[in-house]
Amino acid sequence: MELLSNLGLGAAVALSPVNIALCFAGCMLGTLIGVLPGIGPIATIAILLPLTFGLDPTAALIMLAGIYYGAQYGGSTASILLNIPGESSAVVTAIDGHEMARQGRAGVALGISAIGSFVAGTIATLVIAALAAPLAAIALIFGPAEYFALMLTGLAFAVLLARGSVLKAIIMILVGMLLSTVGPDLTTGQLRLTFGARWLADGIEIALLGMGLFGIAEVFRSLEHGEARQIKEAPIGTLLPNRAEMRQSVKPILRGTALGSVLGILPGNGAVLAPYASYTLEKKLAADQSRFGRGAIEGVAGPEPANNAGAQTSFIPLLTLGIPPNAVMALMVGAMTIHGIVPGPQIMTKMPELFWGLIASMWMGNLMLLVINLPLVGLWVKLLKVPYRLMFVGIVIFCCIGVYSINSEPADILIMGGLAIFGYGLTKFGFEPAPLTLGFVLGRMMEENLRQALMISRGNAMTFIERPIAAAFIVVAVAMLTVGVLPSIRRGRDKVFTE
Amino acid sequence: MSGAGGVRLRSPQNLVSGLILIAASAFVVWMLSGLSQGTMRVMGPAMLPRWTAIAIGVGGLVLVILSAIRDGDALERWHLRGPVFILAALVIFAGTIRQPGFLVAAPLAMLVAGFGSREVRPRELVIFAVAMTIACALLFRFALNQALPMLVVPALSLNF
Amino acid sequence: MPATRSCLTKLAGAALLLTASAGPLSAQAYPPDRITLVVAFAPGGFVDTFARIVGQKLNEKWGKAVTVENKAGAGGNTAAAQVAAAKPDGLTLLVTSTAIAINETLYKKRDYALDQLVPVAISVSSPETIATHPSKPGNLKDYLAWAKSNDINFASAGVGSGSHLAAEYFLKVLAKTPATHIPFRGGALSVQAALGNQVDMVASSFGIIPQVQEGKLKGLAVASQARVAAMPDVPTYTEAGFPFIAESWVGVFAPARTPSAIVETLHAAIAEVVADPANRTKLLGMGYQLHSRSVAETSAYLKDEVAKWGEMVRAVGVTVE
Structure with missing residues (x-):
């Protein structure tokens, strides 16, 4: 009952006309700017932050939450339409989402993404409202050893992510991990693999990787085929998902939501795993796995809600522990600081209006997204009618601007070019870039957590087995690898022998 | 594999990619030679990258072996027109964005990139480049207040 | 709701600007043009937040656009080098932290020398x-x-x-x-x-x-002189028998040859930001300590800080490439 009265308080705060308007404006601007290729959620929030300066803290946070959801969704839109993921979660959406767009089903992909995100947002809001405090306590059980084991499990997922050869997927993960070690070593400050070059001295930005390996490399691939590779025009009446597609998506949406909600709680940025985990799960559960990577709706209907639910529950460590789990949340802390709010354990008790108002506005933000984006789907799909000979020029210039705006560093644009050639080469040799991205994202966290865990245990590697949660994850990881690798080895052997 | 002519190459794609991976792995291991690997308790900076690189090399070796025993794809053709023009565009953009600035960098880069497509129509491309430059300038510099130098010509003491 | 209204107007303005062009700018002695605050760290930290607060106030005060440019890299040295090389017209400023004092000893090589920069204000700090x-x-x-x-x-x-x-x-x-x-x-x-x-x-x-x-x-x-108001139960090192002071601060810097009149103008403007009652309450509530030092005192303070952190870096024995 307390939950209901709390949500009631929240609704009273969030549903004031001004706050509704602000939430709407935030979602709208967030979507419009987030959809620009190369402008990820972090850049979008930083750009729009000054708009909230004049507001009272609650209103400002509500608007910021709107901007955040808008930016997230805008990013997914860009990666579905143009295959330009600006962050690691959008990489997963792009796999099947962009394939759907190329088959003329962009509207369906965007629609299911909006609907799925709304469902996920609704459920995650309830999870936060009901369980925020106890969940935060659980999250603290996770130390470096547990995170390392979790990341290991995540990498095992990545093996199953691949469309083709398992061996090649493993190699790609390793290459991603290797790329993540470029730059200064966290523990000693020594530079690694930078070739003495200043512009590599801080490592490689994930946004560069996304835009290079996917965005520009995709342009290279498309140009090979000329206009023939142009996106097909959607037949009338299929702009939004039909009933059969909706039915197909229900379970993936719910499973994705569950995965995302759980992983988002972890303060060490567990949410980044959510879309990958969901994609793998859907692929494993599907009757016909070969559809994945070729425009399977579950490939969007799972990961998108997972991402959104994770984005939402990652507010839990922020609001209850004061620990921002990722860069976006760190920026939210900055924003809160501007308004004199110090995120931490006391927020819930000392500022109940703000806390519950924010939670209610999360749900409202998700509703706004649906309201804003369903009508916009038509507009976005129309955008695809721009002839490709001009479209790719636009993509290139937006990627340039996006990369330059991250750090005002021209050399970053060249790195993006290099990564694009690398990505083009990968496909020429039958490798896929998606596992590489996951290896890149997890590799760095994995190495850091491994080293921290070993320093804490004073060099005793048994720490990963003695700690039950870590041990459980490692068992899962090994099981996943076995499940992933064995069939393909057997299949491979059969092939060899039947020849 | 009963032929007397020794091992038959069955997958050129795997062979070449395997060889590239082995070479890259060796290169990385060599690059890391100056860094310490550390101990179990205090791992050095080279530990993880070195073993990752070695694992990649092993993966490459397996690919090379597989290329002899399992059928695979032939090497694909690289189409260089698109990449060449786009890379040139990126280099131009990177070289001119600081000085003389976006108003020069963007149209130049777009004009060059446009020729990456075989269907390029120069007149249309020029109009598109100019329109996009103006739109982006207004959007990023004025509406979004981003640090994007527009026109910087020290000789004319322009810094906009 | 005046605050809300002004923000809504701003919003509408931003929305308009998305499609229309820039508004006219009025002319003034200083600043003649857009100010760029180069932040030495990624968005999200306190240095970035502080820069955004300052940027917003300068914009309100002078009616000129203020751009916050995040230029993270090499522990803050990339941004410092950029501002050190900038035109000394007061339009390019560096916002950084204690890192700039630490890096003098910590980093083996840097692309700038500290005397290429002049400290404008170091007005907020928080004890370690x-x-x-x-x-x-x-x-x-x-x-x-x-x-x-x-x-x-x-x-x-x-x-x-x-x-x-x-x-x-x-x-x-x-x-x-x-x-x-x-x-x-x-x-x-x-x-x-x-x-x-x-x-x-x-x-x-x-x-x-x-x-x-x-x-x-x-x-x-x-590690402060007196206990911190936000956590009054925590003793200082000195009380515990180890006289030791170490504070993290945020500072604003300009290129060294910036005319002193401009440095003073900026100094006064930043002092106003910190003295603003609303900001004051927020900063103190977060556990910050506020200082009002003149430009000359700030320079002297920076010199002491470089020496103090330098001693710590050498005693601890770390270096970074």
């Missing part, structure tokens, strides 16, 4: 603090006694961060109780490790205050 999980022994004395027999470790925001240096200098040189340093990626994760009792101690500055206030962490000592 050490804290531990509540299950660990009580006050600093007991803690050190326990630590001596337990081979302890401590977490910080990273190698060469102010928190790392201050804590390790204290443990190694002052308390003669060496501990293993476990660097984390950023202060938040190091605090988390302490909250979960994964590490024996955490070194941090203002980021730790909410946790100490709530009793989730136990503050052992703050």
Whole structure:
């Protein structure tokens, strides 16, 4: 009952006309700017932050939450339409989402993404409202050893992510991990693999990787085929998902939501795993796995809600522990600081209006997204009618601007070019870039957590087995690898022998 | 594999990619030679990258072996027109964005990139480049207040 | 609701600008044009937040656009080098932290010299603090006694961060109780490790205050002259018998040859930002200490800081390429 009265308080705060308007404006601007290729959620929030300066803290946070959801969704839109993921979660959406767009089903992909995100947002809001405090306590059980084991499990997922050869997927993960070690070593400050070059001295930005390996490399691939590779025009009446597609998506949406909600709680940025985990799960559960990577709706209907639910529950460590789990949340802390709010354990008790108002506005933000984006789907799909000979020029210039705006560093644009050639080469040799991205994202966290865990245990590697949660994850990881690798080895052997 | 002519190459794609991976792995291991690997308790900076690189090399070796025993794809053709023009565009953009600035960098880069497509129509491309430059300038510099130098010509003491 | 209304107007303005062009700018002596605040770190940290607060106020005050440009890299040196090389017209400013003083000794090579920059204002600071999980022994004395027999470790925001240096200098040189340093990626994760009792101690500055206030962490000592108002129960190092002061601050710098009139104008404007009652309450509430130093005093303070952190860096024995 307390939950209901709390949500009631929240609704009273969030549903004031001004706050509704602000939430709407935030979602709208967030979507419009987030959809620009190369402008990820972090850049979008930083750009729009000054708009909230004049507001009272609650209103400002509500608007910021709107901007955040808008930016997230805008990013997914860009990666579905143009295959330009600006962050690691959008990489997963792009796999099947962009394939759907190329088959003329962009509207369906965007629609299911909006609907799925709304469902996920609704459920995650309830999870936060009901369980925020106890969940935060659980999250603290996770130390470096547990995170390392979790990341290991995540990498095992990545093996199953691949469309083709398992061996090649493993190699790609390793290459991603290797790329993540470029730059200064966290523990000693020594530079690694930078070739003495200043512009590599801080490592490689994930946004560069996304835009290079996917965005520009995709342009290279498309140009090979000329206009023939142009996106097909959607037949009338299929702009939004039909009933059969909706039915197909229900379970993936719910499973994705569950995965995302759980992983988002972890303060060490567990949410980044959510879309990958969901994609793998859907692929494993599907009757016909070969559809994945070729425009399977579950490939969007799972990961998108997972991402959104994770984005939402990652507010839990922020609001209850004061620990921002990722860069976006760190920026939210900055924003809160501007308004004199110090995120931490006391927020819930000392500022109940703000806390519950924010939670209610999360749900409202998700509703706004649906309201804003369903009508916009038509507009976005129309955008695809721009002839490709001009479209790719636009993509290139937006990627340039996006990369330059991250750090005002021209050399970053060249790195993006290099990564694009690398990505083009990968496909020429039958490798896929998606596992590489996951290896890149997890590799760095994995190495850091491994080293921290070993320093804490004073060099005793048994720490990963003695700690039950870590041990459980490692068992899962090994099981996943076995499940992933064995069939393909057997299949491979059969092939060899039947020849 | 009963032929007397020794091992038959069955997958050129795997062979070449395997060889590239082995070479890259060796290169990385060599690059890391100056860094310490550390101990179990205090791992050095080279530990993880070195073993990752070695694992990649092993993966490459397996690919090379597989290329002899399992059928695979032939090497694909690289189409260089698109990449060449786009890379040139990126280099131009990177070289001119600081000085003389976006108003020069963007149209130049777009004009060059446009020729990456075989269907390029120069007149249309020029109009598109100019329109996009103006739109982006207004959007990023004025509406979004981003640090994007527009026109910087020290000789004319322009810094906009 | 005047605040809300002005924001809505701004919003409408931004929306208009998305499609239309820029508004006209009025002419003034200084600043003649757009000001760029180059922030030495990524968006999200306090340095970035402070820059945005200042930027907003300067924009309101002078009616000129203020752009915040995040230029993270090489521990803040990339941004410093950029501003050091900028035209000394007061239109390109650097917003950075204690890192600029630490890096003088920490980094083997830099692309600029500190005398290419002039400090405009260093007006907010937060003392370095050490804290531990509540299950660990009580006050600093007991803690050190326990630590001596337990081979302890401590977490910080990273190698060469102010928190790392201050804590390790204290443990190694002052308390003669060496501990293993476990660097984390950023202060938040190091605090988390302490909250979960994964590490024996955490070194941090203002980021730790909410946790100490709530009793989730136990503050052992703050490296300031007097106790911090936001956590009055935590003694200073001096009280505990180790006279030691180390504070993290945020500073605004200009290229060295900037005319002193402009430096003074900027100094006054930033002082106004900090003195603004609303900002004051917020900053104090977060555990910041506010200082009003003149430009000359700021320069002298910076010099002392470089020397002090330099000594700590050498004593701890770290260097970064």
